Amino acid sequence: MNSDSLGLPSPKGNEDLNDAQYWHNIDWAKAERTVRRLRQRIFKATQEGDLKKVRNLQKLMLRSQANALTSVRRVTQRSMGRRTPGVDGDVRLTASDRGRLARTLATTPGCKRRPVRRVHIPKANGKVRPLGIPTIRDRVDQARVKNALEPEWEARFEGKSFGFRPGRSCHDAVAVIFKNTVQKGSQRLWALDADLSSAFDRINHERLTDAIGNFPAAREIRGWLKAGVMEGGRFAPTDEGAPQGGVISPLLLNIILHGMGQAAGDDPNLTPRQRYLRGTPALIRYADDFVVLCTTKQGAHEAKQKLAAWLEPRGLSFNEEKTKIVHLEEGFDFLGFNIRRYKGKLLTRPSVNAVKSVKGRIKAITKDMATARTVDVTRRLNPLIKGWATYYRGAAASSTFSSLDNWMHKRMYRWSKRRHANKSSEWIKRKYFGRFSKSRTDRWVFGDEDTGKYLDKFSWTRIQRHRQVRLDASKDDPALLDYWAERTRKRPHPQADGRTNVYLAARQKGLCPLCGLDLIEGVGYEPDSVRSWAEWFVANARTINRHHLIYRRQGGTDDRSNLVLIHAACHRQHHAADHQPGPRRIPNV
Secondary structure, X not given: OOOHHHOOOOOOOOOOOOHHHHHHOOOHHHHHHHHHHHHHHHHHHHHOOOHHHXXXXXXXXXXXXXXXXXXXXXXXXXXXOOOOOOXXXXXXXXXXXXXXXXXXXXXXXXXXXXXXXXXXXXXXXXXXXXXXXXXXXXXHHHHXXXXXXXXXXXXXXXXXXXXXXXXXXXXXXXXXXXXXHHOOOOOOOXXXXXXXXXXXXXXXXXXXXXXXXXXXXXXXXXXXXXXXXXXXXXXXXXXXXXXXXXXXXXXXXXXXXXXXXHHXXXXXXXXXXXXXXXXXXXXXXXXXXXXXXXXXXXXXXXXXXXXXXXXXXXXXXXXXXXXXXXXXXXXXXXXXXXXXXXXXXXXXXXXXXXXXXXXXXXXXXXXXXXXXXXXXXXXXXXXXXXXXXXXXXXXXXXXXXXXXXXXXXXXXXXXXXXXXOOOOHHXXXXXXXXXXXXXXXXXXXXXXXXXXOEOOOHHHOOOOOOOOOOOOOOOOOHHHHHHHHHHHHOOOOOOOOHHHHHHHXXXXXXXXXXXXXXXXXHHOOOOOOHHHHHHHHHHOOOOEEEEEOOOHHHOOOOOHHHEEEEEHHHHHHXXXXXXXXXXXXXXXX
């Protein structure tokens, strides 16, 4: 498959274009469709058990120019870690850099694997998590390989595995726990709340390569696993583990943990009624964090023993500090939620630690911005408030949101009082609090009287129950195109505030008309934890833009018929080519 057959600019046939022009001339919608079709063909061949066809299609994916280009775009333009360099200190943030890298991939597809750069990030418990950051080139190559390997395993993975899988989030995992404990007659009242100890760092390489088998890029994967680590100028070999920070590492973790549910006694071949009658355990896993729901306490202990024996040859073990067996009346925390039965009724709420964490982050921000402009404070805090509330909007969080709003009011009053120690309380209330939101009657909104910008409240996020994904559904399944299109249409973009944006997002079926990707997923990933939701809002405060089909300088209006929502990155790239000859139009509109 060559570039020309895809409608993509060929590196060899466009010597007259500089790197930036080459990058801006790429038809991203066609490239994404090509990769998506190849992934679907690999998935279908795996379902049919035709391994020879799977391997041939994977080779085709690895040679695909569309795959190379979309991988460069994901790593250098849409990834949250695009500004983080590897050991070579290189980042590719301009169109020229990306175009040059894309051309290099076409001429020299293979390269020597470089060690990962060790960095440490703080964890919620005060400890640090070691990350291994590959070079940009290695990350792009990993993204290419992942597109070939992931569809094969998507056809194999267990239905109750949710972490780091397309179209699945931790909200789905929590919804499955809820369903397995509240259904009529359910006897699964005991939970093994488990966590693995340093799972990424202890993966057994031999077990992993055996699982991958004769995958065409197996040698490249072994090269990344054995590349080593650079920290403080010193090199250390890696005889186990996968770098937590690599593009392909989450997929490798899911592969090594595939079959965990069956090992615990959750037989995927049984029907839901058979599981109910036999009282089999139910294992719900999100990456290395999982819960096993059992009918008895003894059953939970037995499940733990079975899993410990199953994990040992894979180099993994339980983190005993975070692993416990509890009754649902006592409750447990999972993925930032507290799951507990109250008088026979199961409720999921934001956990105490999650509330404490968001308060701590808000305190740190307001302390750092003690002398900043009011409008800057609201601009800094709003993404955090929106992200946190969006993550918990599917839980019984109304009382938590109201409590946080009261706490925020006191916090911002103290922040204002410290700035104007000699002013009265009435003066501070008149200056900083009022009915800034015209669509609400709330007179106690914190804001800036000069610009009219104000601070959002947690309780303004409407409680909206999460619609659980089908356990057998994969985004790579060509038979489920209508199913995923419906889920996308019914899920508004969290940043599509206002009636016009909501209308436009619905009209576009939740897709960016330039690249054809989901308005959420197209920015790099769908946030799947409380921290990543907040960070996603902070780092991508303007990931979607309104675009005028007929430019305003050409007489275009702000009428809805002349507007579309597109990714900010797509918007920039579209306008970067305005100076080039030829018609300018938005595809798929």
